[in-house]
Amino acid sequence: MSLETQINQDIKQAMLGKQEARLRALRAVKSALLLAKTEKGAAEEVSEEAEIKVLQKLVKQRKESADIYQAQNRPDLYQIEKEEMEYIEAYLPKQMSREEVETFLKDLISRVGATSVKDMGKVMGAANKELAGKADGKTISEVVKQLLA
Template sequence: MISNTIDQEIKKAMLAKDQAALRGLRAIKAALLLAKTEKGSAEEITEETEAKILQKLVKQRKESSDIYKTQGREDLSIIEEEEIEVISQFLPKQLNQAEIESIVAQIIKDSGATSVKEMGKVIGLANKELAGKADGKLIAEIVKTQLA
């Protein structure tokens, strides 16, 4: 479980006075605690759920960083980038585009999908298979390209 590791990493970051690491680690801890205490959630969070939460945190920070860059606020963009780096350490290794394309091609072949009309079904299967290993937006683009 990531939460035990996070607590230890927070202690290390505090001792090292590493503010960037502390911000990222505290964001992870807060998101995991929130997920644990949500109404109707299971007692323990699965590793798959943890990966989804971390991906969401990275995505939020990328979007914020992009907004800051367009507004000319490099100082704030750098903070977001530092947090992305810290959070990404706890994510499973991300697949490259070629790996994703081959997996999606196999999913299309296995499911028997032949047209863009079946895109939703294929994206659902691909997201399930590639959970935590690839960005959902990239998966959707690849599926659309391969079915077109």
């Protein structure tokens, strides 16, 4: 079952269950997927990788907004963003822990033959391909810097 079909079914369930936070999050996902599908040069169907990128982007937006609301002492708005973020994250593949990312990157660095920070681009390119959707790009970057330093 495609993500879009799953989202549509879950929207119906959220409406019937009167789950407003879940409904907001699912509608945001549906809207973002529709935009991805109608972008200039986009294919008829959105690939699984593109769907994951869309979901990650939505989660990142919610996280940044939540951080801002928390800094501005707005717990009401912070809670809304946090709830939506949790509902969207449910559709993403399970995220790897920092330790798992570190173990994977140590292996990748030895395979690529990187020895210094100058080789970071090589490592990041391969890491982003292999860890797409499984780990946050910021975490990957931090661990690569740490390992190559």
